[in-house]
Amino acid sequence: MARRSNAEHAYVVAYDISDPKRWRRVFKTMKGYGRWLQLSVFHCRLDGGRRAEMASALEDLIDRDADHVIILDLGPAEDVEFAVESLGKSFQPIERRAVVI
């Protein structure tokens, strides 16, 4: 069940999609919500509204019988460092900063 608050949480979204075309579409969609972390795994920082929108977008794309998407809530975005242990490469929490290019 979606969270009701508008505070931002960090999420890990992992998916297993049986069809390459659908996999591609899920991958593209997820780029609108987070950072690509590993094959079929994204790291996101979302408020309640975007969390619901993401789930709804994914629901539309997948085949409920053949595919599986799992959305793991890592808790409030500011505290996520404590929730993750990363071996090998480092895991960077997503910071919210204006982008100036």
Add this chain to the structure above:
Amino acid sequence: MSSSDTRSDPPAGSAPGQDALGQNLSDQGAAAPARPAARQGELALFAPPAAADEMLAPARMINEWVYCPRLAVLEWGRGEWAGNADTAAGRRAHKATETGAAPALPEPDALPDDRALKTRRLLLASERLGLTAELDVIEADDGRVVPVDIKTGKRPHVAEGAYLPERVQVCVQALLLREAGYTCEEAALWFADSRERVRVELTDELIATALGAASDLRLTVAAGRLPPPLDHSQKCVRCSLLPICLPDEVNWFRKGAIARTPPPAATPALPLYVQTPGARVTKKDFTLVVQVEGEADRAVALDEVSELVLAGPVSLTTPAVHELLRRDVPVAWMSSGFWYLGSTGGQGPRSATVRTAQYALAADEPRRLAFARELVAAKIRNSRTILRRNWRGEDGERGPLLDRLALLADRTARAETAAALLGLEGEAAALYFRALPKLFTDAVAALPAFAFERRNRRPPADPVNACLSLIYAVLTRTFSSAISVAGLDPWKGVYHAERPGRPALALDLIEPFRPVLADSAVLMALNNGELAPDDFVSAAGGCNLKPKARRALIAAYERRLDQETTHPAFGYQVSMRRLIQIQARLFARFVCGEIPRYPHYVPR
């Protein structure tokens, strides 16, 4: 389908909230049927049938009117809309039910009486009732029809089976079906989360409430009235229009009570600045991609962009413009020197009510002068605060200077004309800028390049002036966007006279923010050593920042916007970024006469 479907849900799983909500709703339920009698003695005074060009009130809005009259008028009468987690969840639940065939509903006399029939998404309207509705599901059986409205959430545990706003909404649907000639004896609500159906009895009382609410809503909107906000209601906490409506802040003027919590930021999106000459911004899937020659492409999720700021020769593709327009994200166009040229999109509410009131204010000399006095006083007080907080010069000089500024701020209250105010403002600015180098660290003060004598512009003659000019331009843009989103016209000012190319209202409202936001961001960047003398180029009597330095300074300004501050009037903590949005909304409330004065941001 829309916000309203979920907004009136009871707070999920929170017992106190549920109680408060149920309480509020039953209060309204008891009051509404009695309303015509109380007002007229005998006859209900209903709004007349809708005239040709008048809008019909949607059943959804009747629901909202019963939930909170102000909500319905803001959305329906003023074209305001905002989403939150609940509205997103509502859309999601609705989408899940939108599958399956939608056979047309037969005419009333052709309804099969031997079998049940379901149809979906039917639009009904009646000019006589002045109402319209979009029906989720209609069931037909045995010559009768039953409208079924789909709601997110669980069925609330109240005697009537559902809260009044939802029952009224589906009652309106039933009335429209009756008006179209169908036999409709009951209605129903379907709660998607608990998968429960609730039967809604079409009692005379419910019908009277629905018609009374419809009539009140139409009369209120026709009269241009905005009902007052609810007072400390649990409903506001769930309401997606909270950041626009500002119930606590508006009530503060009436009762002086401290606001509970700041309205939440509408979204966590932030501005995206592109100022590298030759950069190209395109849309790819759900992201904006910025291409700069010799650099890796940068993708930014569209949802995370609150505003796209393009300075200088940067290009933006049409598909990207279309997508930004669809999302109501403004594009601010600026010259390479960050002169604000204008915006595309992000025009705020689909209504001119606020702008009309703004022009009336600008034409009202006494009101205009009263506002200008407080504005100049706030600016002088804030420059005094910056000197007081960051002083690094001789102790003996500080006191007299602060006293002098305090005196000038006090004298604004007696200024008779705008010209007199300009004089006071100029005198204070001269004192303030002369003292500005006293706020530099020793390291910065020792650099001849960062010597600062007085404020100059067009073109700025030295690095510090160049930094100030740049940040003032960026600040003007921040306000221009916030002002437009609040339904105001940035080009029409109250204190600043309008001149072509000058966003006068933005210049008005930024005055108190220049010292505390812009100057302090420049001080931060200089004193932290984020800018060095070779970050600047001088040419033809003017001084300019190199692109990398510009990026660093804008980033410092944006960081400053993310810092928290205490609102001096309302006492809560908000980021400067959110504060600016609140101030723009408050100014709109002030302009419309809803609050007696505009509470300037004057931190201690």
